[in-house]
Amino acid sequence: MIFRKIKSPYLRYGLIVFLAILGGLALFIFSIYIGIWGKIPDKKELSDFKYDRASEVYSADSVLIGKYYIYDRQPVGHEAFPQHLIDALVSIEDERFFDHSGVDYPSLARVAFKTILLQDRSSGGGSTLTQQLAKNLYPRRDRKKSNLAVDKIKEMIVASRLEDIYTKDEIITLYLNTVSFGDNTFGIESASLKFFNKRTAQLTVEEAATLVGMLKATYGYNPRIFPETSRNRRNLVLQSMYNNGYLAEKEKDSLSKLPVNLNYREYDYNDGLAPYFREEVRKQLLDWANVQKEQGNSYNIYTSGLKIYTTLDSKMQSYAEKAMKEHMQSLQSSFEKSFGGNAPWLKDKRLKQKTIQNSTLYKKLRKNGMSESQVMDSMTQKHPMTLTDWNGDKMVMASSADSLIHYMKFLNTGSMSLDPATGAVKTWIGGINFRYFKYDHVSQSSRQVGSTFKPIVYTAALESGIPPCTYFSAQEVSYKNMKDWTPGNAENKDEAYLNYSMQEALSKSVNTVAVKVLEKTGIPTVLEQAKKMGITSELPAQPSLALGTGEIKLNELAGAYASYVNKGKPVKPYLIQAITNDTDSILQTFKPEITEKPAFSEETGTIMLQFLKATVNSGTAARLRSTHKLQNDMAGKTGTTQNNKDAWFVALTPKLVHVTWVGLDNHEIGFNSTRLGQGANAALPIFALWMQQLNKNHDFDPITRAKFPKPDVAILKKLDCDPIKKDGFFKRLFKNPNKVKSRKFKTTN
Incomplete structure (x- = not known):
């Protein structure tokens, strides 16, 4: 044996120890190789390896605006x-x-x-x-x-x-x-x-x-x-x-010698461009993935590396967010100053208590068995927390209750613009700050739409044969069969003597006339007209329908208004154009959903567009011309609900529909005055500031410089009448302007 030939015992035993260690090491490596210490992937597994990939969201102008990923x-x-x-x-x-x-x-x-x-x-x-x-x-x-x-x-x-x-x-x-x-x-x-x-x-x-x-x-x-x-x-x-x-x-x-020059852009889900839009896309993708699963296709929006091509225009969206922030910051300041020290979030104990009790945290603690006093004790304990306002985030000592009251006072907004020919969404703002206000006022919120519903009433009237130069008295009426409901107009003592043409009444948003147009047309006819224009929300079959007491989602209203610049056809707003897999193979494309049958005649559409153009040129939306100096071809309608809870503005251009809502999430708080809370002041400026930015960018000239088609001479003749007729001398002599006329509302025609 080789060991016997080695005479030195130290060398012999040293060699034996070395070989033993070597053998042990070889045995150890072999045990790892065969999987005793855990399975080792074989060549087949390594060759089939696939890693998780983030799904990417692109705008219509090929900008990566977000990702979904683990x-x-x-x-x-x-x-x-x-x-x-x-x-x-x-x-x-x-x-x-x-x-x-x-x-x-x-x-x-x-x-x-x-x-x-x-x-x-x-x-x-x-x-x-x-x-x-x-x-x-x-x-x-x-x-x-x-x-x-x-x-x-x-x-x-x-x-x-x-x-x-x-x-x-x-x-x-x-x-x-x-x-x-x-x-x-x-x-x-x-x-x-x-x-x-x-x-x-x-x-x-x-x-x-x-x-x-x-x-x-x-x-x-x-x-x-x-x-x-x-x-x-x-x-x-x-x-x-x-x-x-x-x-x-x-x-x-x-x-x-060069510095490290970063252009850091983190795809934080709460931040970045169009977070509300991206969240709505995510929800629609999850629904799509569930349908695909039922068909035998397995896609995970967080790991499958999908590419989602949307309708959003990144530049338009950037301008829209800038306009929203500029206006809402200023409006918030005016809103708080208008209340002074008597603000409901400061003085109204009942409202503050109700806000706390409606909170998720309060309900959770109560469900866990805590008493009312224990919950309130817990929710009023102060600790370091971050609160935000339009000046940024601040670290303060505050309680959960303080936080709820702090955010209760914030005005919020929802706005969107779309291509009226297809329904393709170009901009989408669901709120003022996605990190702190997740609720989307475009797709989730249903609010009373105020006077923005009046065009639907007038459309139904024209379709039922009422001539556009029909005059309606502006005098207030108390409707006996409607619990003496008495719709009124704002700040015009002489209106009892005035008779408005339909165009003038709509452009000036005269409430009393709108109710009378509804009465003459018939509530069922108006409801049917709303349905034809794509309104699926349940509406009240009451005279107050004329004043927009029905609650409608913003995106639904946008699709209905598109019919005025889309040959009478309403559209359904859509966000996604196509979805591809990680190798760019198209999985599905999405086409516009446009009603084939027009909701009204071409003549009615032309007349209504003239009505809505008058609203911008000389009516309640005239600030677009006078204050904001916009010369674009535009039409539109303002809206303000009772007690100034909701402010609306709908703008129409030949290539765009833009809808804006402004208000508070707490329905019990409204603006302190109509001057501040009316649609022309609270909502319209968001569109105006946005359009000013678009006008400066010549890339958008095909949109901003587009013109409405000229109406036929025959239609212009039908509109050729005095906007207002005043009662004759003797009628005024025997009419008491301070006396409200009382009669029944006609429920049948």
Whole structure:
């Protein structure tokens, strides 16, 4: 035997111990290989590997406006990688990447020697890019040091198998698509978009070096958090590129002097462009995915890497959000000043108590068995919290009850614009701040629409044969069979003597006339007309219908108004144009839902458009011309509900329908005055400020400079009448303007 030939017992026993250790090590490695320490993925599993991909949401003008994901990852192909990105990665992470077969044994031996014998903890881990990829694909489950050797050997085995399956280019592609860059961002494409707002293919040398430099410590070298540390790390990458012959010295020195210039764009679900719109898209996608599942197709909107192409115009939306913020901040200030120290959120104890008791937290605590006093004690305990207003977030000492009262006073809004020919949504604002006010006033809220319903009444009247130059008295009437309901008009003592043409009555939004037009037309006829125009909400079959006491969703109202500029055809607003999979294969396209049969005749539509143009030119929406100096072809209608609870404005242009609502979520609080809360003051400016921005951008000239078709001469003749006729002398002589006429409302025609 070989051991007997060794005369020195020390050498003999030393060799035996060495061989025993070697055998034990081999046995240990074999036990890992066969899966005793946990299953190792085989080549088939590695070749079929698929990673979770974020779904992307695009605007109609091809701007990425949001993502849905668990992990923010957008994989791209090897062709998207600029060569300097690969050079930077290999230089700093694995210099011999193109020479080894998954495990760099010389480098591993060097690290072991320095770490074990020289106690040099900065010597690195010796892992190749392929081993790091193995760790990315199959993260370590147990962080204990005792398992480190097992994990390392597993990764070496997986790395060798990866090298057998994939080419070097494919391994780099997999690596750069799976590696973490911190901030819940995975893959080079997502990191490039987040930190520099550009695609991977567009990265410069210094930008690529910055991102590659992060890989050693995604937090410590994060350029957003530690810009100087990140810059030093980037320069180390550049130096490594120079050392490996990828950069000339002059270029390296020049790039090293540059600052780290970020264009950071985080796809925070609560922030960014059009968050309410993106949430509505998400809801519709979930419904779509459920239908697909029933058909045998499995798509997950958070992991399947879908691409959702929407109807939204990103520039229009940006202008709309800017206009909303500018107006609502100013309006909020005026609103609070109008109440002074007598504001209901300050003085009305009943209202404050009701707000607290209606809160989710209150109901939850009561459901958990707490008494009224215990709940109130809990909800009035002060602690540090962030409250927001139009000046930004503030850290304050406040209670849950304080927070509820604080947010109770905020005016909110909903607005949308759409293409009246198709229903394609161009802008969508569901509220003033998605982070703090999740409720969407476009798709979820049903509010009384006020005078914006009057055009539907007048449309029904014209369709039933009432000539547009029919005159109606503005005198107030008390309807005996309607509990003496007495609709009135605002601030015109002489109206008892006035008789309005239909155009003038609608443009000036005369309430008493609207009710009389409804009476003459018939409530069932008006309800049927509303249905034809796409209104599906249940409406009250009462005379107050003429004044907009019916509650309708904003997007529903927008679709109905589209009929006035779409040849009588209402539309259904839609948000999604197409959905593709991760390889850009179309899964489904979406077409406009347009009613084939017009809701009214072409003549009625032309007359109504003239009525609504008069509203802008000389009626309740004349501020568009006088104050905001807009010269566009426009029509529209203002609306204000009882006690100034809701302010509305609907604008029509040849290419756009825009609807705005402003009010409070708490229905018990309204504006302090009609001057402040009327639609022309509270809602109209949002459209006006938006249109001013569109007018400045010549890209929108086809929309903003579009003209309404000229009406036929025959129709103009039908409208050729005095807007107002005053009662004759003798009629005025025997009429008491202060006496309200009393009669029954005619319920049949």
